[in-house]
Amino acid sequence: MEQHDVFTLGETMVVFQPDQYAPLDYVHQFPKKIGGAESNVAIGLARLGHQVSWFSQLGDDPFGRFILKTIRGEGVDVSTCQFTRESPTGLLFKEQLSPDDLNVYYYRHQSAASMMTPDQLDEDAVSQAKILHITGITPALSKSAYDTTMRAIKIAKAHGVTVTFDPNLRLKLWSEDRARLVLQEIASLADVILPGIDEGEFLTGETEPEAIAKALNPQGDKTIIVKLGDEGAYYATAGEDGYVSGFKVRRVVDPVGAGDGFAAGIISGLLSGESIDHVIKRANAIGAMVVGMAGDIEGLPTAEAVEKFMVPDQEQRDVKR
Template sequence: MGADVVTFGETMVLLEAGTSGPLRYVDTFTKRFGGAESNVAIGLAKLGHQSLWMSKVGQDEFGEFLIQKIRGEGVNTDYVKSYSGAPTGLYFKEMRRPGDQRVAYYRSGSAASFFNADDLDETQIASAKILHLTGITALLSESCRQAMFKAIEVAKANGVLVSFDPNLRFTLMGQLGEEGARQVMRDIASKADLVMPGLDEAEWLYGTSDEMEIANLLFESGVKKVVIKNGGEYSFFAEAGGDSGRIPSFEIKQIVDAIGAGDGFAAGVLSGILEEKSLEQAVHFAAAVGALVISSPGDVEGLPTRMEVVEFIEQKEGNSGGVLR
C-alpha cells in the first residue's frame, strides 16, 4: 500500500547553540535535525497519515542519525540512500539575543545535492495521494531540479495531487541567480495543483501583493488551490472557480522558535486535503498546527498530534471558528 504523501529533499543536522550570543562565544550545542520536506512528513505522521521521505545522506554518522530519527518519528525512510561521495549537511542556530535567531548553513556540496531523477522511486510516487515539493530542493543543484520535474511528471500521469511550497532561500540562488531562480519557481508552481507561498514570496515571484491577483495568475496556469501565508496575521485561501477568504492566525503569547512553523502549516493543509475537508477548514486546522510549532524549540519537536490540535482549537475558540472575508 502506498503512502498518503511522498516527498523528497535535504535534511540536515542542526547544532543549536546552548547559550546566547555570537557563535564564537558558544561552547555547547544541542544536536537536532531539520529539513522542510522531512518536517512536513513528520508533521503528517504525527497527524495520523502515512508519509514517505526520499533523500540522500552522507555515508557518515550524521547520515545514520538522520535516518534513525526520522524513521523513529513514523516516516517511511526506506528510499533514503547513503552516499559515500559527499557528507551530510549541517546548520547552526545562533541565539544572538531574545527574538534574534540566526542560522548558518554548511550544505554546499552535501550528499543531498547529488540527489537525481534515478534516485526517485516512481512506483511510490505513482501510488501516493499527494506529492509535496519545496523550492529549496529546486535550488540545491541541477540534478535535484531534474528530479523535481521528473517527479511532477510521474505524479501528473497518475492523478497524484502536486503540492508546492516555494520556501525561498536566497542564499541558495547563487548558481541560478535571482531571475533564474524566480523562473524555476514559477515553472514548478505552474505545474502544481496546490501552491502555498508566503505573501513576501508570492510578491517576489509575481510582482504584486494582491492575494487574489496572485491566485488568479496561478489559476490561469492550471493550479487548483492557493494558500498564501501572511506571517502571524492570517492566511489567504482560494480555489479555482470556488471560495476564497482569510483565516486569522491564532494568537501566541510567547514565540519560542519560529523556524519550522511553515512546514507544520503545510502538513496541516495537506492533512485537511487528505481528509477531504474544504480548503477553508484545512487552512484553519493548519493555522493551529503552525501556532503550536512556534511554541516549542527545534524544527520538529513542536509538531503536534491530532488530539493536541483539536484541544488547542477548542481552548482558543471553543466551537466558534471563523473566516475573515
C-alpha cells in the same frame, strides 16, 4: 510497494542549536537535532496520523545515519533513501541572539543530498502516493537535484497524483533570476500552492493576497493559499475564496519550521476531505504551535493536541468542570 498518503523528497541536515541566546563565538555546547523542510512536513503528517514516504540521499557517515534513524523513528517510511560515500551529510547551525533575532548558517555545499539524481527515485513510491509534496529548496541545491524534483513531478502528473508546492524561497542557494524562473515553472505544474506573502510578491510582482492568487492561478483550476503570518491566510480555489484568521502567539521561541507545520496541516486536511476554511484554520494553529518550541520538529503536534489548542480557553475551562 506499500501505498502512502504522501511522498516527498529533499535535504535534511543535522542541526546544531544552542540552548542559550548568544553569538556562536561564545557558545560551547551544541545539542544535536535535525531539520529539513520536507522531512519536517513528513514528520508533521506522521504525527497527524498519515502514512508518509520521504526520499533523500545521505552521507554514509554518523550524521546521515542519525538523520535516517530519527525520521524512521517518527514513523516515516525511509526505505527509498540512499547513502553515498562520495559526499557528506549537510550541517546547519542556528544562532539565536534574542527571541526575535535568529541567524542560520548552512554547511551544505556539495552535500550528499545535493548530489541526488533522477534515476534514484522509486517511481512506484511516487506514482502510488495520493499527494507529492515539493518545496523550492530541493531544486535550488544543484542541477541534478532540480532534475530529480522535475522527474518526481512528471511521474506524479502522469499518474494523477496531486502536487502540493511550498516555494520556500532561499536566495542564499541561487540567484533571484534562476529562483524566479524555476519556482514559476513548478507553480505552473502544481495543484496546490502555499506561498508566503513575500514569496507571492517575488513570484508575481503583486503585493495583495488576492492579486497574488489570481496571478498564480490564471486558469482558476488550482488552490492557492497565501500565508499571512499570525494574521492567518487567504485562499482561492476554483469555487471560493476568503480569509481565515490566525492565532496570536504569546511568545515566539523559534520561528523556523512554522511554514512546514502549516503545510502539514494543509495536506492533512486535503487528505481528510475537510472544508477549506477548517483546513486552513487547523494549519494556522499548527504553525502557531511550532513557533512556541525550539527546534524544527519538536513543536509539531499530534491531531489531538491541535484540536485541544484550537478550543478557546473558556471552552476548555467549561469542559474541565
